[in-house]
Amino acid sequence: MAYTFAGGYQGNGARMAHLEPLIQKYEISQAVVARLHALENCEVVILVDDSGSMNMPLQGTNETRWDEMRRVSQLNLFF
Numbered sequence: 001m002a003y004t005f006a007g008g009y010q011g012n013g014a015r016m017a018h019l020e021p022l023i024q025k026y027e028i029s030q031a032v033v034a035r036l037h038a039l040e041n042c043e044v045v046i047l048v049d050d051s052g053s054m055n056m057p058l059q060g061t062n063e064t065r066w067d068e069m070r071r072v073s074q075l076n077l078f079f
Contacts, residue, residue, distance in 0.1 A: 015040070046073055 054065040
């Protein structure tokens with residue numbers, strides 16, 4: 001399976017083959033999948049808070065806000 005990033009084009013079949021496991025894993029509804037298609041030609045920029053509060057632990061865990069940001073941004077890279 002070939003992946004193309006950084007503004008390159010990837011056909012719908014190859015793109016969907018790549019996304020289908022993620023759609024299933026995270027139980028993403030078809031309505032959300034349809035909305036994501038509207039973003040496929042957009043460039044995504046992630047802005048992250050760099051204040052000291054990012055080092056605070058998340059409630060009920062020993063993870064920091066930085067840990068959560070890393071996890072969420074890695075998920076975003078798949079789309």
